[in-house]
Amino acid sequence: MDTKIKIRNLNLYYGNFQALSDVEMDIYDNKITALIGPSGCGKSTFLRTLNRMNDLIGSVKIDGNVLLDNQNIYEKDYDVIRLRRKIGMVFQKPNPFPKSIYENIVYGPRIHGTKEKQKLDEIVETTLKEVALWDEVKDRLKKPAMGLSGGQQQRLCIARCLAVHPEIILMDEPTSALDPVATLRIESLLEELVKKYTIVIVTHNMQQAGRVSDYTSFFLNGKVLESDETDIIFSNPNNKKTEDYITGRFG
Amino acid sequence: MTNATETFELIVPKEKKFSKMINWKTYFFYFFIYLMATVTILVLIAIIGYILINGVLHIDWEFLTSEPSKMGKEGGIYSIIIGTLYLTLVSVVIAAPIGILAAVYFTEYAKESRWIKMIRFGTEILAGIPSIIFGLFGFTFFVIFLGFRWSILSGGLTLAMMILPTLIRATEESLKTVPRSYREGSLSLGATKWQTIIKVVLPSCLSGILTGLILGIGRAVGETAAVMLTAGSSLGVPHALTDPARTMSVHLYILASEGLSREKTFATASLLIILVLIINMIANMVTQRYIKKAKA
Numbered sequence: 001m002d003t004k005i006k007i008r009n010l011n012l013y014y015g016n017f018q019a020l021s022d023v024e025m026d027i028y029d030n031k032i033t034a035l036i037g038p039s040g041c042g043k044s045t046f047l048r049t050l051n052r053m054n055d056l057i058g059s060v061k062i063d064g065n066v067l068l069d070n071q072n073i074y075e076k077d078y079d080v081i082r083l084r085r086k087i088g089m090v091f092q093k094p095n096p097f098p099k100s101i102y103e104n105i106v107y108g109p110r111i112h113g114t115k116e117k118q119k120l121d122e123i124v125e126t127t128l129k130e131v132a133l134w135d136e137v138k139d140r141l142k143k144p145a146m147g148l149s150g151g152q153q154q155r156l157c158i159a160r161c162l163a164v165h166p167e168i169i170l171m172d173e174p175t176s177a178l179d180p181v182a183t184l185r186i187e188s189l190l191e192e193l194v195k196k197y198t199i200v201i202v203t204h205n206m207q208q209a210g211r212v213s214d215y216t217s218f219f220l221n222g223k224v225l226e227s228d229e230t231d232i233i234f235s236n237p238n239n240k241k242t243e244d245y246i247t248g249r250f251g
Numbered sequence: 252m253t254n255a256t257e258t259f260e261l262i263v264p265k266e267k268k269f270s271k272m273i274n275w276k277t278y279f280f281y282f283f284i285y286l287m288a289t290v291t292i293l294v295l296i297a298i299i300g301y302i303l304i305n306g307v308l309h310i311d312w313e314f315l316t317s318e319p320s321k322m323g324k325e326g327g328i329y330s331i332i333i334g335t336l337y338l339t340l341v342s343v344v345i346a347a348p349i350g351i352l353a354a355v356y357f358t359e360y361a362k363e364s365r366w367i368k369m370i371r372f373g374t375e376i377l378a379g380i381p382s383i384i385f386g387l388f389g390f391t392f393f394v395i396f397l398g399f400r401w402s403i404l405s406g407g408l409t410l411a412m413m414i415l416p417t418l419i420r421a422t423e424e425s426l427k428t429v430p431r432s433y434r435e436g437s438l439s440l441g442a443t444k445w446q447t448i449i450k451v452v453l454p455s456c457l458s459g460i461l462t463g464l465i466l467g468i469g470r471a472v473g474e475t476a477a478v479m480l481t482a483g484s485s486l487g488v489p490h491a492l493t494d495p496a497r498t499m500s501v502h503l504y505i506l507a508s509e510g511l512s513r514e515k516t517f518a519t520a521s522l523l524i525i526l527v528l529i530i531n532m533i534a535n536m537v538t539q540r541y542i543k544k545a546k547a
Contacts, residue, residue, distance in 0.1 A: 051439060053435065053438070053439065056435075056438070058362075081441045081442075081443060082441070083441075084438065084439055084440065084441040085440075085441040088439065088440070089435075089439035091432060091435065091436065091439075093432060095430075095432035095433060095435070095436045096436075097433060097436065097437070097451055097455070098433075098454075098455045099454075107437070107440065107442075107450070107451075108440040108441065108442075111440070111441070111442045111446050111450070112441065157436070160436075160440065161439070161440065164440055164441060
C-alpha cells in the first residue's frame, strides 16, 4: 500500500488564529480517506491545503510539509497549476459554470491545451460515463448545465474534475446540499472512482464516512486526534473524544 | 367559553375603528404615490408625444437618405446619421477595453491601498464633471495640442473619457456579483487567474458590462457641447477618423438655435428619440436573452 500524500508538522494560521496545529497524516493510494469532526474543526481548511486553495486568501500562513509523491508542494518553485491538475476538487455546493454541459466538461482540457474537437467529444463521453450521467444528458449536451438537478450538477462537477485526469480527488462535503437519493448515487459512484483515483472526502455525515471510506481521520480544534482504518475508528477508537463524537455525544 | 366571547366582543369594535383610520391613511398615501408616479409618466409622455407629433410626419425616406442642403434648412440628415453612428462607435471601441480592464484590475487584482482609493475616487469625480469641461479639455488637448483637429477621432476620444466612469462602475458591480464558487471551480481545475477571469468571470457578467456600454452609448448619442467642441459641426459625410462630423444632437442644437427649420428640427429630434428607444430595447433584449440562457 503506497502513500500518495504525506503530511508532516502542518500548521496553518489565519492572521493570529491557528486553524491547524501539527497535523500529521498519510493519504493512501486508491483508498478513500474521510475527514470527520465538528464544524469549525479545520477539516475543510486542511483539505484546501492539499491543493493550495488557501493561497487565495491573503492572510493565511502555512508551515510544515505536504509531500505529494515525495515532493513538498509548499516548496518555493512548486508549480501550482500542475498541482491542481493532479489534485482535483469537488465542492460543497455544486458549482457548474453558467455554460453548457459540454462546455463545462471541456473547460479543463481546453485550458490545458487540448483543441481537437474529436478528442474533446471523446473526453466528454468517457467522463460523463464515468460518473453515470451520460445516459441522462447525452441528448442535451449543448443545454445549460444550470438546468440539471442538484445531484446531476454535482456529478457533472465530478466529471469536469475527471476531465483533466487527476490522480487525487478532494471532496468537500460533496453531498451536503443533495437529497438522500442523489447522495446514495454519489456514494456508489465513489466506490467506482476509487479503483482509479485516490479520494479524500470531508463529511459531516458519520454514516457516510462509515459507509464509503477506508480510512478516517478525526479532527478537533485544528488537531488530528486520531487516524486509522475506518473499521477501527468506528468500532474501537483509541481516543475517548473520538468515541464520543462518533456515538453522537457532541458535534 | 363565555370569557372568550366577551373579550372577542370587546376587541371587535376597537379593531374596526382602528382599521378604518388605517384604511383612510393608507388610501390617502396610496393616492399620493399614485399621483406622483402618474406625474412622472405624464411628463415623459408629454415630452415624447410633443416631439413625435411635431416631428414624425416629417420623417420620410428622403429625409433619411439625402444629405442636408442650405445649412440643414432643406434636405435630409443622412450625413448626420452616419456621423452620429461613426462617432458613437469610435468612442465605444476606445472606452470598452479600457473600462473593462480597469474594472477587472480594481476588483480582481488591486489590493486596497491609498493609491487605489484615489483612483477610485478619481473615476467617481470624472462621472460628475460637466460635459462642457470634457469638451474644453478635448478641444485644447486633442484638437489643438495633439493636432487631431475637429475630427471623429478627437470627438471619440473625448466621449470615451466621458463614458469611462459609467462603464467601469457597471462592470465592477457585475464582477462583484460573480459567485466565488465559479472562480474556485476554475482555479481548482488548474486554470490561471487570468484564464479564470477571461473564460468564466467576464462571460458570466456580460449583461452587466453590456448595460454599462449601452448607458455609455446613450450618453454619447445625447452629448452636444463636448461633441461640438471636438468633432466640429461639418455637414459632410465623414469618411475617415480624421474627418469632422456633426451628430444628431449637434444638428438639433444648431437647427433650433438658429431657427433654420421648425419641421427639420422636430424630425431630427423624433429620430433621436426613436434611436435612443431602439438602443434601449436592443440592450434589454440582449440582457434578457443572456439571463434566460444562464438560468435555463
